[in-house]
Amino acid sequence: MSRRPHRHEDEGQRGPxxxxxxxxxDAHTAPPPRRDKRSSRWDDHRAARRKELTLATIxxxxxxxxxxxxxxxxxxxxxxxxxxxxxxxxxxxxxxAVCERVGAVIVAQVQEAMRAAGPxxxxxxxxxxxxxxxxxxxSDLYRYVMRPPGSERATGAGDSDFVGDLTSFIGDHVGGxxxxxxxxxxxxxxxxxxxxHAVVGMVRAVGDHWLTSRPxxxxxxxxxEIADLAWGGLALTVSSSAASx
Numbered sequence: 001m002s003r004r005p006h007r008h009e010d011e012g013q014r015g016p017x018x019x020x021x022x023x024x025x026d027a028h029t030a031p032p033p034r035r036d037k038r039s040s041r042w043d044d045h046r047a048a049r050r051k052e053l054t055l056a057t058i059x060x061x062x063x064x065x066x067x068x069x070x071x072x073x074x075x076x077x078x079x080x081x082x083x084x085x086x087x088x089x090x091x092x093x094x095x096x097a098v099c100e101r102v103g104a105v106i107v108a109q110v111q112e113a114m115r116a117a118g119p120x121x122x123x124x125x126x127x128x129x130x131x132x133x134x135x136x137x138x139s140d141l142y143r144y145v146m147r148p149p150g151s152e153r154a155t156g157a158g159d160s161d162f163v164g165d166l167t168s169f170i171g172d173h174v175g176g177x178x179x180x181x182x183x184x185x186x187x188x189x190x191x192x193x194x195x196x197h198a199v200v201g202m203v204r205a206v207g208d209h210w211l212t213s214r215p216x217x218x219x220x221x222x223x224x225e226i227a228d229l230a231w232g233g234l235a236l237t238v239s240s241s242a243a244s245x
Contacts, residue, residue: 050087053077054097058141061098066144070094091149099162102145103169106134110170120181121235125227127174128203132219135207146208167204171197178234199230 056077060068063076070091074081088094113130114123135142146163175196182189203226210222 046087050097053079053084053087054094054101057094057098058101061141061144062138065140066147068144095144095149096162098141099145099166102141103162103166106131106166107169107173109134111173114173114177120177121227121231123177124199124231124234125223128226128230129219129223131170131203132207132210132223135211136219139211142211167200168197171200174199195234199234202226202230 053073057068057073060073060076064072070081070084073094074084077084084094088097110127110130114127116123116126148163172193173196175193178195179189179192182192206222206226210217214222
């Protein structure tokens with residue numbers, strides 16, 4: 001019992017001494033406060049726990065559908081709703097975390113598909129098919145992402161529109177590919193961004209309609225229908241014989 005107060009006092013005595021050394025005798029200068037390493041460890045733990053709960057939510061969505069409840073998420077994570085809410089402010093906060101993970105997968109796979117060398121028309125079809133393949137294979141998760149939960153925070157100025165951000169990011173990527181082709185051909189690349197976003201908007205709109213109203217139509221048919229329409233316009237400016245980036 002006598003050692004604990006003594007050790008605490010030693011620690012308290014060392015603090016001013018080291019501060020004085022760091023200040024080089026200047027009484028008005030103090031070093032920036034050090035962050036407790038235990039706090040950093042807790043940050044890592046919280047981040048890891050949020051990741052675990054996010055992955056558990058994705059599994060729960062696949063099992064119970066896009067209207068999954070927090071009780072089902074907690075059950076999948078083998079914990080309680082209280083613990084889930086300890087790491088996420090509300091359902092919208094959890095929704096944001098799921099969107100970040102899903103968005104990263106969609107962007108990576110669409111980009112990978114469109115990195116293939118070949119005529120731009122083929123690159124376009126590969127990108128469209130990659131996107132449709134993802135939403136076909138994980139339709140409940142896609143529906144969850146496309147339907148943000150009701151929350152006052154969902155319309156707040158400080159909150160991101162993850163669906164819009166994802167569409168915009170892919171649109172920029174497609175626009176960049178089109179711009180590269182136009183540069184190679186000595187053509188004006190100005191419309192590339194508009195065309196890139198137009199193509200992505202078309203794919204998203206048709207994909208949503210396909211899942212809800214025409215799920216019996218094979219994916220390859222939807223891919224060809226979108227690609228034929230999109231390329232019908234792009235081919236007027238982007239040569240189908242040009243090699244893509």
